[in-house]
Amino acid sequence: MIPSQRSRFAIPDGVHYLNCAYMAPLAKEVSAAMAEGARLKEQPWSFRPADFFSIAEEFRSRAARLAGAEADCIAIVPSASYALAIAARNLPFARGQHIVTLAWALLRLLPVRARRIFSLSNFPIVCPTD
Numbered sequence: 001m002i003p004s005q006r007s008r009f010a011i012p013d014g015v016h017y018l019n020c021a022y023m024a025p026l027a028k029e030v031s032a033a034m035a036e037g038a039r040l041k042e043q044p045w046s047f048r049p050a051d052f053f054s055i056a057e058e059f060r061s062r063a064a065r066l067a068g069a070e071a072d073c074i075a076i077v078p079s080a081s082y083a084l085a086i087a088a089r090n091l092p093f094a095r096g097q098h099i100v101t102l103a104w105a106l107l108r109l110l111p112v113r114a115r116r117i118f119s120l121s122n123f124p125i126v127c128p129t130d
Contacts, residue, residue: 008027011017017025026034040047056076064071077083 008029009025010028010031011025057071060071060074060076063074067074075083075086077086
């Protein structure tokens, strides 16, 4: 069993937060790293264009090691729904095949030919239209 990690978070005693699917609390270390990153932007003139890529490439390398993958297999995206939309947009599919999504917001990124939606309770189904 994993020991309690409560001390890593700013969760007061008596609070039992279980809604991490909505918004997970940040670990104190993550908050500190975010503050440090924000402080770097206090002096934007000290950034060189190469810095933007070197930071991202270092992250991709570390994430790849953690996942047991190659860095070229790691993509940095702004959200999971955006990543799913990009993946769906690049998958070849034809009439009779479906992409089932949990949220229709990503559909704006799909090709126009795939935007016919059939609702199955809360799960939109995207079908090719050509």
